[in-house]
Structures are given as structure tokens and as C-alpha cells.
Amino acid sequence: MRTAVVIGTGLIGTSAALALSARGVAVHLRDADEDAARTAASLGAGTVEPPVTPVDLAIIAVPPALVGRVLAAAQAEGLARHYTDVASVKEGPRQDVVALGCDTVHYIGSHPMAGAERNGPLAARADLFEGRTWVLTPTQDTDTETLNAALELVALCGAVPVVMDAAAHDRAVALVSHTPQVIASLVAARLTDAEESAVRLAGPGIRDTTRIAASDPRMWVDILSANAAVVAGILEELAADLGTAVAGLRELAAADEAKRESGAGVVEDVLRRGNAGRARIPGKHGAPPTRYEVVSVLIGDQPGELARLFADAGRAGINIEDVDIEHSTGQQAGFVRLSVAPRAARSLEDALRANGWSLR
Structure with missing residues (x-):
């Protein structure tokens, strides 16, 4: 890969551009917000000058709802030989790409599993993707050269490629990323009207639980709107579990000893199921979970x-x-x-x- 275009100079787009530029790729930057593109260029991410010939790869780093339209426009322009997007959901954009009649032979969806609470080019880092998983979601007719171009992008950014079906990807990120974002925000929201004396007692537990609640709400509305049905389904299941936990806690607070014992069993089951789920999270470098x-x-x-x-x-x-x-x-x-x-x-x-x- 010698040349690339990055369309969208937020956190992910600028970070990819910085990584590619650091490895000798000539990167051209585009953004509907020209100031954002110029800021990214000033950081060393590339140039705002347009390419004079088609580049090797166009990286579309825009919200999921815009991927199809931006890809269609870039392909109509003949901007690149191969195209990928880095949106955090894949099935909706894939459907838009097909509906708009885009060339799916030279297109592959992708999603780097990396981010930060802050957004925009000033939050970008060339090492953002180092050691992180980067999911690739080929269409049924994505050709080998396009897949290889995406694999080279992942390698140049220091990430680890994983190939998945688009719908399977969306179900997975709904569980491990999108739902936790909503839960963290709901927990953090309880602190808004809490007494100052209570908030001052905050320790590692609440800090860890609410860390991602500092993320940009507008960005997350875009992400959640593209995967809303799947996230809603998981939250419904979680609501049922919360109802069970509430009932158990009510029994645990009862005066009747039999009810307290029943409630203790319910609450212990909730906590043990949490232990079991937590134990399935991969360990160091993706190895099986390890106890430290x-x-x-x-x-x-x-x-x-x-x-x-x-x-x-x-x-x-x-x-x-x-x-x-x-x-x-x-x-x-x-x-x-x-x-x-x-x-x-x-x-x-x-x-x-x-x-x-x-x-x-």
C-alpha cells in the first residue's frame, strides 16, 4: 500500500491516518468539516490535497448511517481501487451499500475494536489500534485483492484481523460494547442528584463501572441507532434479570427467615452467574482466562x-x-x-x- 484516502477525520479516521503515515503511506484527508481535516493534517496524519490518481485504499470513517452514501459517491468518483469502512456496526451499512448499487467486489466492511472516551482528531493516536482486534466483514462477492488490501491496513495499524459475518458482528458488539455503554450511562446517571457526601465515597468499583459513561452522547446515538433492535433485546433480557435480583433483595430484607434464605439464594445465584460470565472473558493476548x-x-x-x-x-x-x-x-x-x-x-x-x- 502506497496511497490511501481517509474520509472522516474523527478519532478513528485520524488514528488510522497517523498509523499509515508513520509507515510511509501517502494519506489524503477528507471531511465535511474542513477544519477537522486541517487539524488532522497539522498532526501529521496526511494532506488535505486531493489525490490526482486513484489511491490504493479508501477508508470511510463516518457514522454508520452515512457509509452507503459516502461509499457510493467515492466509487462514482473513482477515488480508489479498494474501499473499506470502519463503522462500529456492519449489517445496516452493508444493506445500504447493496440498496444503493455500490460495487461490492471492491468493498469490505471493517471495524477496529478500539476507541476512547474522547472523540475528534485531537484525541487520535497512531498506536490506537496496536494489539487490538480489527473485524473484517466481507460481502459475498468481495474479491481477494480487496480482502488483502484490508488485511494490509490492519497490519500497518498493528491490529489483529478477525473475519466475521456482518450480522454476527453486530450481535457480538451489542453484547460486549453497546449494551455496556448504556448500562454505564444509567449507573452514572444515578450520581447526578446524589448527595455530595455519597459521591465523595466513590472508589475503584464505581469508577471502573462508569468509565465509558464519559463518552460523547451524540456519537453513541449514531452507533446505537444503527444497532438499536439488537441492543434493545439484550436490555430486555437484562431487565428481566434485574427484576429477579430486585425480588431476591426484597426477600433478603424481609423479617421472615424463610424468605431471607430464599432471597439469599436468588442473590447468590445472580452473583455466581456473574462470576461465570466474567471468567469467560479472554485473558492476556487473547489467551484463555487466567487467574492472577x-x-x-x-x-x-x-x-x-x-x-x-x-x-x-x-x-x-x-x-x-x-x-x-x-x-x-x-x-x-x-x-x-x-x-x-x-x-x-x-x-x-x-x-x-x-x-x-x-x-x-
Whole structure:
């Protein structure tokens, strides 16, 4: 791949353009918002000058509802030899592409499973897709050269390709991405009118649960509108589960001992089903789920402390699998939770204590 056009210079489009430009691809940028395209160009993502000949690949980075129209216009112009889009849903755009009579031989849908709470070119990063899954959804007649062009795009962006059917993709992302977005927003919304004294007690649990609630609402309306029926179905199932949990909690609060025992069983079942589902999430690098031991270390909030902690762990020969920080309220300190292989936990604890660290 020597040349590409990116149509749509938001977070995903600009990040792809930055990654391609960094690897020597000449990238041309287009956006209905010319200021956004110029901003992306100023970041080194490419040029706003139009290509003089058809490029190798056009990457359409617009909301799902616009993919068909933008693809039709680009193909009518003869903009590229191959085309892909990076919308977060695939079946609706695929239907639009067919209905508009687009050339589906030289088109393939795709979706990089990466993002951020912030949107726009200023949020873009050349390494946004490194190590992330990038789904490819060929049409029935997508040719091999177009598939290879998409695979090269994924490789240049440092991602891992996965080929799926468009409808299967949409069902999957409804479960693992779109529904969690709605749930996170609903939970975070409960904080809006909460007492300040309650909000000040917020810790890692509520922060983790509501992190994605900071996302752009307008962007998510576009995404959800393209997959609304599937998400609604999952939310209906979740509502039924919530009803069961509420009934169990009501029984757990009852004065009657038999009801309390019944409620405890219902609530425990909910929590155990959560354990089982959580255990199915792939582990490191997509490997089977792995159980780690957590070593909690008290750390001061000053420059160099994290580096010193990691250096001490490294000198002990311990590989840190994951890291989480719990900040103390009202104190310049917190706990760093280091996830390590179970066989390494005791060695790490001994090494850190020997270097003066306080463990919880």
C-alpha cells in the first residue's frame, strides 16, 4: 500500500491516518468539516490535497448511517481501487451499500475494536489500534485483492484481523460494547442528584463501572441507532434479570427467615452467574482466562514512585500482568494493585518489603 484516502477525520479516521503515515503511506484527508481535516493534517496524519490518481485504499470513517452514501459517491468518483469502512456496526451499512448499487467486489466492511472516551482528531493516536482486534466483514462477492488490501491496513495499524459475518458482528458488539455503554450511562446517571457526601465515597468499583459513561452522547446515538433492535433485546433480557435480583433483595430484607434464605439464594445465584460470565472473558493476548494474584502496595503521590515500584518488581524478576491504582480520598497516597501469576506473588511481596514498600 502506497496511497490511501481517509474520509472522516474523527478519532478513528485520524488514528488510522497517523498509523499509515508513520509507515510511509501517502494519506489524503477528507471531511465535511474542513477544519477537522486541517487539524488532522497539522498532526501529521496526511494532506488535505486531493489525490490526482486513484489511491490504493479508501477508508470511510463516518457514522454508520452515512457509509452507503459516502461509499457510493467515492466509487462514482473513482477515488480508489479498494474501499473499506470502519463503522462500529456492519449489517445496516452493508444493506445500504447493496440498496444503493455500490460495487461490492471492491468493498469490505471493517471495524477496529478500539476507541476512547474522547472523540475528534485531537484525541487520535497512531498506536490506537496496536494489539487490538480489527473485524473484517466481507460481502459475498468481495474479491481477494480487496480482502488483502484490508488485511494490509490492519497490519500497518498493528491490529489483529478477525473475519466475521456482518450480522454476527453486530450481535457480538451489542453484547460486549453497546449494551455496556448504556448500562454505564444509567449507573452514572444515578450520581447526578446524589448527595455530595455519597459521591465523595466513590472508589475503584464505581469508577471502573462508569468509565465509558464519559463518552460523547451524540456519537453513541449514531452507533446505537444503527444497532438499536439488537441492543434493545439484550436490555430486555437484562431487565428481566434485574427484576429477579430486585425480588431476591426484597426477600433478603424481609423479617421472615424463610424468605431471607430464599432471597439469599436468588442473590447468590445472580452473583455466581456473574462470576461465570466474567471468567469467560479472554485473558492476556487473547489467551484463555487466567487467574492472577493481586499484591496491593501503598504508594505516595509524587513523581518517580511508580517507576521505582516497577523497577523493584523488575529487579525481582517478576512480570506484572496488570496494574490498577486506587487513589485515597483526601490524602496524597493510594494503593497500586499489581496482578501477577500466582506462583510469583510471594516472591514479589518479599522483594517489595525488602525494598521498604508497605503492603496491604
